[in-house]
Structure formats: structure tokens, C-alpha cells
Amino acid sequence: xxxxxxxxxxxxxxxxxxxxxxxxxxxxxxxxxxxxxxxxxxxxxxxxxxxxxxxxxxxxxxxxxxxxxxxxxxxxxxxxxxxxxxxxxxxxxxxxxxxxxxxxxxxxxxxxxxxxxxxxxxxxxxxxxxxxxxxxxxxxxxxxxxxxxxxxxxxxxxxxxxxxxxxxxxxxxxxxxxxxxxxxxxxxxxxxxxxxxxxxxxxxxxxxxxxxxxxxxxxxxxxxxxxxxxxxxxxxxxxxxxxxxxxxxxxxxxxxxxxxxxxxxxxxxxxxxxxxxxxxxxxxxxxxxxxxxxxxxxxxxxxxxxxxxxxxxxxxxxxxxxxxxxxxxxxxxxxxxxxxxxxxxxxxxxxxxxxx
Ligand SMILES: *Cc1c(COP(=O)(O)O)cnc(C)c1O
Numbered sequence: 001x002x003x004x005x006x007x008x009x010x011x012x013x014x015x016x017x018x019x020x021x022x023x024x025x026x027x028x029x030x031x032x033x034x035x036x037x038x039x040x041x042x043x044x045x046x047x048x049x050x051x052x053x054x055x056x057x058x059x060x061x062x063x064x065x066x067x068x069x070x071x072x073x074x075x076x077x078x079x080x081x082x083x084x085x086x087x088x089x090x091x092x093x094x095x096x097x098x099x100x101x102x103x104x105x106x107x108x109x110x111x112x113x114x115x116x117x118x119x120x121x122x123x124x125x126x127x128x129x130x131x132x133x134x135x136x137x138x139x140x141x142x143x144x145x146x147x148x149x150x151x152x153x154x155x156x157x158x159x160x161x162x163x164x165x166x167x168x169x170x171x172x173x174x175x176x177x178x179x180x181x182x183x184x185x186x187x188x189x190x191x192x193x194x195x196x197x198x199x200x201x202x203x204x205x206x207x208x209x210x211x212x213x214x215x216x217x218x219x220x221x222x223x224x225x226x227x228x229x230x231x232x233x234x235x236x237x238x239x240x241x242x243x244x245x246x247x248x249x250x251x252x253x254x255x256x257x258x259x260x261x262x263x264x265x266x267x268x269x270x271x272x273x274x275x276x277x278x279x280x281x282x283x284x285x286x287x288x289x290x291x292x293x294x295x296x297x298x299x300x301x302x303x304x305x306x307x308x309x310x311x312x313x314x315x316x317x318x319x320x321x322x323x324x325x326x327x328x329x330x331x332x333x334x335x336x337x338x339x340x341x342x343x344x345x346x347x348x349x350x351x352x353x354x355x356x
Contacts, residue, residue: 070146081344101195106155179216187255188224236300
């Protein structure tokens with residue numbers, strides 16, 4: 001059992017709303033748990049965080065982030081083990097990444113006490129909201145907003161850090177069809193592609209809407225100069241199995257988000273003795289591999305979807321079909337391995353799981 005951190009003020013709900021939720025049929029992002037955590041940054045320091053009933057916010061219409069997008073977020077999942085204990089997957093990696101996003105967006109670092117202890121406390125309090133069936137979890141959304149009441153353009157001085165949680169089912173329930181985008185660009189060197197800034201998502205809505213109208217599910221983004229180096233799919237990192245090698249674009253440039261799932265996948269594959277190459281990949285290389293029958297698997301990785309198999313990749317008039325997903329060795333193994341670690345069925349040899 002956890003000890004309530006003396007640094008977090010807790011104001012509990014009088015009656016849980018959990019009975020309003022159909023836990024057997026949960027959709028992603030529709031329901032929010034009883035409590036949320038809120039902390040304010042003022043006069044150069046984070047103030048005492050509070051856990052309070054989930055509620056609307058009241059903010060001035062002149063609030064900075066509403067106009068200029070000084071806003072960042074994270075995505076994490078908590079699971080329940082067979083004996084009912086909540087465990088959270090790699091939250092410290094998200095905490096570190098949030099601080100890298102914060103730096104680039106001229107926002108303050110969040111302390112480990114507020115981020116990690118805060119989310120452990122929150123998950124502990126709302127542990128009944130963690131669904132237990134396979135492929136379900138409690139999605140945790142920490143985010144930070146610039147909240148000066150000022151519409152002049154300058155980095156804000158006041159910020160708000162919030163954590164909300166939401167019971168979640170599978171994100172994609174079928175394999176996805178991908179459109180290789182060579183007109184719109186997600187990220188370029190010197191930009192904010194490596195951050196989880198709200199604006200990265202805002203800018204992707206229009207191109208994504210356009211390809212959905214054409215019948216595709218997600219975009220494979222390419223680089224901003226030559227439109228030939230692949231970056232990410234939608235809001236996931238991307239992996240390809242070419243022959244016996246797993247390849248993924250490198251995160252050395254600032255155009256690719258360093259996914260926690262991506263890192264976990266690379267770690268697990270290397271431990272299993274599979275060759276993983278983090279290197280630039282062109283669309284031409286994928287076309288050649290596909291035409292020669294060497295493109296065996298393609299999948300996206302991210303917290304929301306875990307492993308999202310791709311059944312087709314379309315580049316101009318070249319529709320590359322992947323072999324039937326049942327025959328894939330790598331993605332199916334990874335999905336199972338990650339699930340076994342996350343639900344506590346397999347020993348956590350990497351210290352990825354954090355108890356509440
Ligand atoms: C969040 C995100 C990912 C996945 O990161 P995870 O830590 O694995 O959830 C990948 N790409 C983009 C652009 C993202 O925003």
C-alpha cells in the first residue's frame with residue numbers, strides 16, 4: 001500500500017462516477033476517472049500539487065496557450081496485475097521526455113516529485129478505474145500549459161501541470177493502411193518534431209483528414225527536404241522487417257520523437273538476438289524490398305496502440321501489400337512480450353514497471 005506523500009494535498013470525491021462507465025466496452029479517451037492532479041508554477045517555482053475531483057477548468061480567454069500553443073503533454077499506461085496491483089509502465093522515461101519538450105517550448109522542468117509521486121498517488125486513488133481484461137489499461141495523460149493572462153507574444157511565467165486518467169480499450173482494433181506523405185511535412189531539423197508539443201498534433205489533423213477521405217488510416221511522414229526518408233507513422237514510431245533485420249529511423253535528428261515503446265521494442269529485440277538497425281530508411285529502399293519479397297513486416301509503436309501492424313503501404317501508385325499478419329514473427333512476438341511484462345505475467349528484468 002502506498003503512503004500518501006505529505007507534499008500532495010488530496011481532496012477526494014464524495015461519490016465515485018465509476019458506475020456510469022461500461023468497463024466491458026470501453027472506448028479510447030471517452031471517460032475520465034474520479035480525480036485529477038493540478039499543480040501551478042508561479043514566481044519561478046512549482047507550488048504544492050493537489051489531487052481533486054475531475055472537473056472543468058476556469059481560465060481567462062487571454063490565456064497564453066490558447067493563442068500560441070505553448071502546451072506539451074505525455075501519454076503513459078497503468079495496468080493491473082493478476083493479483084489486482086496497479087503497475088505503471090516506464091513513467092520516469094516520460095517524465096524525462098516531458099522535460100525535454102518543456103525546454104524546447106520555453107517551459108519549466110517539472111519535478112520528479114510532482115510528476116512521478118503525483119501520478120502514483122493518483123493511480124492509487126483511482127485504482128478501481130484500471131480495467132483488467134486483455135488489451136485494456138488506464139491511460140494517463142500528464143500535460144503542461146502556459147497560463148499567463150496576456151496576449152502579447154513572449155514565453156509565459158505562469159504554468160499549470162495537470163494529470164488526468166482514462167480507462168482505455170484497444171486503440172486500433174485492426175491492421176492499418178498507410179499513405180506515404182510527400183506533400184505535407186511533420187518535422188524538420190531545428191523544429192519541434194522530437195517534442196510532444198500540442199502543435200505537432202494540430203498540424204497533422206488536416207493531412208490526416210485528407211488521406212482518410214482517400215481510404216487510408218495513417219500517414220507515413222517523410223523528411224522535409226527530399227521527401228524520401230521515412231520518419232514516423234501518424235503519431236507512432238515505425239519499424240520494418242527487411243529480410244532478417246529490423247530497421248527503424250534514428251532519433252539522432254530532432255525530427256523523430258523518442259518513443260518509450262520504441263526503446264522497449266529495440267531492447268527486447270536485441271536481447272532476443274535479432275539485429276536492429278537505427279538508420280535512415282528511404283521509401284525507395286522499402287519499395288525495392290517489397291518488390292523483391294523481403295519486406296516482411298511493418299508496424300507502428302506507441303503507448304496508445306502498443307504495436308500497430310500495417311497491412312499496406314501506398315506510395316503514389318505503388319501499393320505495397322505486406323504478407324498476412326498471422327505469419328509475422330517479430331511484431332506478434334513483441335506484442336505478446338510487452339503485454340506479458342505490462343500485466344506482470346513475466347519477470348520485469350528491466351525495472352520498467354513502477355508500483356503505486
Ligand atoms: C507519443 C508519440 C510517439 C510514441 O511514443 P511512446 O512513448 O511510445 O508513446 C511516437 N511519435 C510521436 C510523434 C508521438 O507523439
